[in-house]
Amino acid sequence: MNHLDELETLASSLGCGVRRDEPMSRHTTFRIGGPADLFITVESRPALQKLCAKASELEIPVFPLGNGSNLLVSDAGIRGAVTAFGGDLKKTVLCGETTLQCGAGASLASVCNFARSRALTGLEFAWGIPGSVGGAAFMNAGAYEHSMSEVVAACSHVARDGKYGEFKGEALDFGYRHSVYSGREYLITAVRILLKRGNMDDISSRMEELYARRKAKQPLELPSAGSVFKRPEGHFAGTLIQQCGLMGKRVGGAAVSDKHAGFIVNLGGATCADVQALIALIQQTVLRETGVKLECEIQVVG
Numbered sequence: 001m002n003h004l005d006e007l008e009t010l011a012s013s014l015g016c017g018v019r020r021d022e023p024m025s026r027h028t029t030f031r032i033g034g035p036a037d038l039f040i041t042v043e044s045r046p047a048l049q050k051l052c053a054k055a056s057e058l059e060i061p062v063f064p065l066g067n068g069s070n071l072l073v074s075d076a077g078i079r080g081a082v083t084a085f086g087g088d089l090k091k092t093v094l095c096g097e098t099t100l101q102c103g104a105g106a107s108l109a110s111v112c113n114f115a116r117s118r119a120l121t122g123l124e125f126a127w128g129i130p131g132s133v134g135g136a137a138f139m140n141a142g143a144y145e146h147s148m149s150e151v152v153a154a155c156s157h158v159a160r161d162g163k164y165g166e167f168k169g170e171a172l173d174f175g176y177r178h179s180v181y182s183g184r185e186y187l188i189t190a191v192r193i194l195l196k197r198g199n200m201d202d203i204s205s206r207m208e209e210l211y212a213r214r215k216a217k218q219p220l221e222l223p224s225a226g227s228v229f230k231r232p233e234g235h236f237a238g239t240l241i242q243q244c245g246l247m248g249k250r251v252g253g254a255a256v257s258d259k260h261a262g263f264i265v266n267l268g269g270a271t272c273a274d275v276q277a278l279i280a281l282i283q284q285t286v287l288r289e290t291g292v293k294l295e296c297e298i299q300v301v302g
Contacts, residue, residue, distance in 0.1 A: 003058040004037055007081060010054050017041035017086075024073040024302075027065060027084070029130055031223040032272055033073025034302065036063075036082040043087025045158065045189050052187065053162030055081060062160065063301060064187040066132030067107055070139065070226055074302030075272045085134075089189060092133075094118060099153070100193040104134025108141075111193070116207065121198025122151050127207040128214045130226065134188040138181045139297075140174045144210060149174035153194045157186040168192075177230055177297055219257040223266040228279065229294040237294055238262030244285050251278040276300070 011018045018040050024033025042048045055062045061080035065071075085105025092102045092114045100120075102111050112127045125146035129136065136148050137155050154168035165186070167173075173180040181188060214220070229237035241247070241261035248258045253270030256278065257263040264275055283294050 003060055004081075006058060007051070007055055007060055008038055011038070011040045011042075011051060014047040014050060015043065016047060016051070021077075022082070024068075024077060024082070027082075028068035028071050028073055028225070029223060030068075030072060030225045030270075030275070031266055032075075032270055032275065033071075034075045034077030034272075036078045036080075038081040039084065040081055041084045041086050043085075043089060045089065045156075045164070048083065048089070048158050048187065048189065049162040049164060051081075051083070051162075052158050052160055056161045062187070064104075064134075066105065066135030066138075067130060069130040069132075070135060070141075070298050072225055072272055072275055072298050072300045074300075076302060078302045083187070085132075085189075095192075098195050098197060100195065102133045102191045102193060104132060104137075104188045104190055106133050107131070108133055108136055112207065115193075115195055116200065116203050119198055119200040119203065120195040121203050122195040123193065124203060124206040124210060128211045133191045133193075137172075137191045138179060138188055139177050140179050141177075143214075147174070149179075151193045151195060152191055154192040155179075155181070155188050156190040156192075157181070157188050160185045160187075164189075217260055219259040219263050219265050222257070223270075224257070224263050225298045227262045227297050228264050228282075229262060230297045232292050232294060235290075235292055236262070240286050240290055240292055240294070241282055244282075244289050246282055246285060249278065249281070251275075251281065254278045256282065272300075272302075 021035040022039035063082045065084045089103040090105040092106050095101045108126045108129050115123045125144050156166045238261040246256050247261045249256045252274030253267050254274040257265045
């Protein structure tokens with residue numbers, strides 16, 4: 001029995017769903033990505049701890065998948081195991097009057113709806129961000145001058161060796177598209193969100209207003225990974241790209257959106273190589289013509 005077989009056997013014994021050679025194109029909003037050696041759906045933190053401990057012992061890398069919305073996966077796929085969350089790791093519950101305890105796998109959309117249904121305000125800005133709450137906390141996602149740092153009180157996690165831990169308050173080290181988890185070997189399992197009492201009609205109106213703005217300006221009708229580049233200081237990436245005449249620029253099946261230049265869209269059959277070539281072209285052109293260096297916001301894996 002090889003190491004992947006051992007991990008698969010353990011995952012099955014823990015009640016996890018397991019698939020071999022699962023195409024990641026089925027699990028990313030870009031609809032791009034080759035096969036993952038093992039694709040494991042985990043439904044509880046204890047099961048995740050055991051899986052991580054075993055994977056560490058076997059020296060098998062584990063990649064935590066949220067909603068796959070800020071992700072570009074290699075055409076060669078991902079070696080080792082990819083973990084998706086279900087069961088308890090996707091649930092949201094109300095703790096006290098204004099605190100939500102969210103499984104990291106819960107979509108932001110579901111958490112926003114949960115808050116709205118209980119007349120809790122503070123998360124309206126996140127309505128329409130196509131990610132999981134764990135992924136949003138990981139990168140301090142934001143929109144319309146607000147970010148997750150304003151509402152996240154604490155995050156629980158499992159380390160690569162299976163140990164459980166938590167960061168809260170200032171220890172979360174939030175910054176622009178950054179948190180304490182950036183570049184560190186932890187899998188976020190739960191996010192505690194602190195909101196305020198509000199008016200349900202006002203909350204709904206604000207959510208609808210922001211979604212209408214998002215729909216009008218962003219290419220939501222085509223597969224993408226959201227904003228490709230971080231906002232350079234003093235500039236907007238999309239504006240710079242547009243000024244350089246790159247709207248509609250295409251490499252293979254990937255193109256700069258003609259609706260929002262900060263997005264690259266999959267017009268059909270785009271590969272990771274297509275997207276990476278287009279990103280490189282954009283970065284080189286913008287640097288040459290404006291002197292501004294664009295840094296990727298999307299995560300490239302595999």
